[in-house]
Amino acid sequence: MPPRRDGKYKLPVPLPEGKVLDDMEGKQWTLGKMIGSGGFGLIYLAFPTNKLDKDARHVIKVEYQENGPLFSELKFYQRAAKKDCIKKWIELKRLDYLGIPMFYGSGLTEFNGRSYRFMVMERLGVDLQKISDQNGTFRKTTVLQLGIRMLDVLEYIHENEYVHGDIKAANLLLGYKNPDRVYLADYGLSYRYCPNGNHKQYQENPRKGHNGTIEFTSLDAHKGVALSRRSDVEILGYCLLRWLCGKLPWEWNLADPLAVQTAKTNLLDELPGSVLKWAPSGTSCREIAQYLECVHCLAYNEKPNYQKLKKILNPDGIPLGSLDFSTKGQSINMYTPANQKADSRKAATKQVSQMQNKLIEKVHHERSAQTFATWRKVHEEDTLIGSVNNEAAQERTKRRQKYCDSSELLNKVNSFPQNSSNMQLPNLFYEHYQEFTSPNRVDKSRSLPRYAYNFTNNTVDADITSSTGLWLTISQFTLSEETKADVYYYGSIILFLLILVCLALYLL
Numbered sequence: 001m002p003p004r005r006d007g008k009y010k011l012p013v014p015l016p017e018g019k020v021l022d023d024m025e026g027k028q029w030t031l032g033k034m035i036g037s038g039g040f041g042l043i044y045l046a047f048p049t050n051k052l053d054k055d056a057r058h059v060i061k062v063e064y065q066e067n068g069p070l071f072s073e074l075k076f077y078q079r080a081a082k083k084d085c086i087k088k089w090i091e092l093k094r095l096d097y098l099g100i101p102m103f104y105g106s107g108l109t110e111f112n113g114r115s116y117r118f119m120v121m122e123r124l125g126v127d128l129q130k131i132s133d134q135n136g137t138f139r140k141t142t143v144l145q146l147g148i149r150m151l152d153v154l155e156y157i158h159e160n161e162y163v164h165g166d167i168k169a170a171n172l173l174l175g176y177k178n179p180d181r182v183y184l185a186d187y188g189l190s191y192r193y194c195p196n197g198n199h200k201q202y203q204e205n206p207r208k209g210h211n212g213t214i215e216f217t218s219l220d221a222h223k224g225v226a227l228s229r230r231s232d233v234e235i236l237g238y239c240l241l242r243w244l245c246g247k248l249p250w251e252w253n254l255a256d257p258l259a260v261q262t263a264k265t266n267l268l269d270e271l272p273g274s275v276l277k278w279a280p281s282g283t284s285c286r287e288i289a290q291y292l293e294c295v296h297c298l299a300y301n302e303k304p305n306y307q308k309l310k311k312i313l314n315p316d317g318i319p320l321g322s323l324d325f326s327t328k329g330q331s332i333n334m335y336t337p338a339n340q341k342a343d344s345r346k347a348a349t350k351q352v353s354q355m356q357n358k359l360i361e362k363v364h365h366e367r368s369a370q371t372f373a374t375w376r377k378v379h380e381e382d383t384l385i386g387s388v389n390n391e392a393a394q395e396r397t398k399r400r401q402k403y404c405d406s407s408e409l410l411n412k413v414n415s416f417p418q419n420s421s422n423m424q425l426p427n428l429f430y431e432h433y434q435e436f437t438s439p440n441r442v443d444k445s446r447s448l449p450r451y452a453y454n455f456t457n458n459t460v461d462a463d464i465t466s467s468t469g470l471w472l473t474i475s476q477f478t479l480s481e482e483t484k485a486d487v488y489y490y491g492s493i494i495l496f497l498l499i500l501v502c503l504a505l506y507l508l
Helices: 069-080 083-093 128-135 140-159 229-245 257-269 286-296 306-313 338-363 369-388 390-400 403-414 427-437 462-474 481-507
Strands: 020-022 028-037 042-048 058-064 103-111 114-122 124-127 172-175 182-184
Touching: 020 103, 028 058, 058 069, 069 103, 069 114, 083 140, 124 128, 128 172, 140 182, 140 229, 140 306, 229 286, 257 286, 286 306
Parallel strands: none
Antiparallel strands: 020 028, 028 042, 042 058, 058 114, 103 114, 124 172, 172 182
16 A cells, blocks of 8 residues: 555755756756645755756655655656656547656755655646635536546556556646646555556455545545555545535544545445535536446446546537636636637627617517607616626627527427426526526626526426516517607617727727
8 A cells, every 4th residue: 555644754854955966867957946845745946957947847856765655656657657658648549638747857865964865847837726725616617627637647547557546636736837737746645556467456454444635535445445446536536526516525524534434435325316415506416426426336446437437527528628717607618719709709799789770670660659768768778887887788798699599498498398307408598597687787796607497397487587578578669650750869879879889899
């Protein structure tokens, strides 16, 4: 089993900044400032002595030679994560990248009579634990993408006879130069589960039980069983649940490992309901429940079906894009390129203009002065709001262009079977509903959107129907002959104001 984090290893005395280290291949590295420390070692910025850039691209991990974790991590990189091997794997699997930090060298050095081991690594950025502490939970699309990226990493290291054993947010780091990528770091607890093709045998050992990070460690680790591939994918499942829901069912009693083990056993034995009911209001854990069901069926020495697990997390096969850790609202599809978003905004503006022109033309042929007064009041209000807050007006304009699809959506809803529940609707429908039922239509600090709706007996909530009816009422006004002159006058004013608003939005 990997070394336990029980405090028997000591942090080394810091090395002086500027010290030159010689690695095993003869390359020299100059220590920069210390930027962090782990459970057993220190981390420094590092510079090749022949290229002292201001912006360090490397880091050096340092610990006492007699410590174990850095030695385990070094052996992992030397055996399983060589640069050429990773490159071939990326080509074989047709990946855009593989989230394993690059290894550059290692060696030994002396300071104050003590021997130090060091390892030169690729410099990475912020870890996900810091992002989680700042922002709370992650978007569902981000959580599922993180799962897919980690499955790519796990498949590679498993094929090279290793398991990671300590997957958690603190060990997932964004790239330093490419923060849209995520890397699984810290292989100090990595374990060679299948040396020379011979899988370890299942054997429980209570004296080695509950090893690893208690929140996420696998049931096998709780029982003192040597880690296997199913341990890694199980740990990842707990991480996905934590990132999406913000907590785990056993976090209330982490000081009692047996209670945590029992809670994890109950969660897996009662799938999928145990996970589905744990989801916070406004989201769904359906994919994670399916993922854990698949993992729970694995035998100890069975190879996981990585493609099937990735398919569960991404059933629509959406191409993976940049990670999004923002907290303002949610989006079903986070992979839309920037130029595509710009084109959709222009299309939305064009469709809104066409729809408003049709409404004005209808004014000239209808006959209800009273209804026209209502219509005029609504448009004057919208114009005022747009002049006060152009950004809110732009968002509202995008909502209204979707109105043309609302009738079709309502027809589909009414055609649903009577016993249907928790049906998924497009985000378009919910946004349209939220726009016209919000008590403050220009307030952008709204709660996160909900994607699940309950429909019973082919009916729709009255609020949704009434919100759509608002547009239907506006579109049915008539006009008397006596007020045609006023119509032309006010119509000209409205067109002029709309042109001003469009120009303002375009310039912004």
